[in-house]
Structures are given as structure tokens and as C-alpha cells.
Amino acid sequence: MATATHDDIDVLAKAKRALPHDYTPSDQDEYMSDAQLNYFRVLLLEWKKSIVAASEGTLQSLQDGPIRDPDPNDRASSETDWGIELRTRDRQRKLIAKIDSAMRRIDEGEYGWCEKTGEPIGINRLIARPIATMTVEAQAAHERREKISRDN
Known part of the structure; x- marks a missing residue:
């Protein structure tokens, strides 16, 4: 299963804290009520x-940062830092696309159901990973097939 980075987990936790605390989904509720x-x-x-707000901060820091450091070591360090930031933002751009896809599935009545088996994904899995599209079992099988094809 693809692992979430610490940044993704932190941003998701921040988003959960911003939610009204009058309701939390549970297994006792009707599924996808x-x-x-x-x-x-x-x-x-x-x-x-939260992701967009974090990316705006990155853009500002990249615009404010020096374009050329005179010292080669400082320049290499800056370029490494910028590369890491840009990779993080690219990963978050892809995450935003997955969030948009999940929103579309909610609108179309497909959210919460495994795209492979049609089974319920499960409330606990969706709370942990709201963009999940497969059950744990289907995801594990998908990753095994992916690993086998990658190894060939």
C-alpha cells in the first residue's frame, strides 16, 4: 500500500481539526448516508x-529566495532545498487531483465503494485515507500485481 508522507498526514490531521465536532462517522450509521x-x-x-495554503507559502519563499548564491556550496544547498520543495508540491498537486476525484465520486454516488469489487471500502479506512478507492484487500492485491509486473 502506498504510504502517506508525514506532511500529508499532518495536513490531513489539520483538516480534521478544522471540521465541526458535532458528527463523526461510525460503523453504526447507515453506510454512506x-x-x-x-x-x-x-x-x-x-x-x-490546507494543501493550497501550504503551497502558497512555498511559492512565496521560492520567489523571495536568492536566485544565485555566490558560494557553490550554498547554491547547491539552496537548489537541493528547492528541489525537495518542488517535489513535495508536485506530490501535493497529485493529491489535489485525487481529492477532486473523490469529490466527483461523492457527487456521482460512487464514494465509499471499491472500484474493483464494488464492496464497501469501510468507514475507518475512509477516515484514515479519505481518497481511498479500494478496500484494503483489493489495494493489497493491486500492489502485489504491480510489484510482480515491475519485477519482470
Whole structure:
């Protein structure tokens, strides 16, 4: 299973803290009820908002930073830092696309259901990874197939 980075986890945790605390989905609720769908819609929007806010800070720091450091070591260090930031932002850009896809699935009534098996993904998995598209079992099988094809 693809692992989330610490940054992604922190941003998701921040988004969860921004949610109203009057409702948390549970297994006792009807699966993908209006209340659950609304919870995930708000969570996804907050998550996206947090990512966009973080990326705006990165853009500002890149614009404010020196273009050329006279010392080669300082320049190499700056370029490494910028490269890491840009890779992080690229990963977050892809995450935003997955969030948008999850929002579309909510609108189309497909959210919470495995795209491979049609089974419920499960509330706990969706709380942990709101952009999940497969059950844990289907995801594990997908990753095994991916690893085998990559090894060939």
C-alpha cells in the first residue's frame, strides 16, 4: 500500500481539526448516508484548502529566495532545498487531483465503494485515507500485481 508522507498526514490531521465536532462517522450509521457523505465532503474540502495554503507559502519563499548564491556550496544547498520543495508540491498537486476525484465520486454516488469489487471500502479506512478507492484487500492485491509486473 502506498504510504502517506508525514506532511500529508499532518495536513490531513489539520483538516480534521478544522471540521465541526458535532458528527463523526461510525460503523453504526447507515453506510454512506447523507451525514457521512457530508462529513467526507467537508473533510476533503478542508484538506484541499490546507494543501493550497501550504503551497502558497512555498511559492512565496521560492520567489523571495536568492536566485544565485555566490558560494557553490550554498547554491547547491539552496537548489537541493528547492528541489525537495518542488517535489513535495508536485506530490501535493497529485493529491489535489485525487481529492477532486473523490469529490466527483461523492457527487456521482460512487464514494465509499471499491472500484474493483464494488464492496464497501469501510468507514475507518475512509477516515484514515479519505481518497481511498479500494478496500484494503483489493489495494493489497493491486500492489502485489504491480510489484510482480515491475519485477519482470
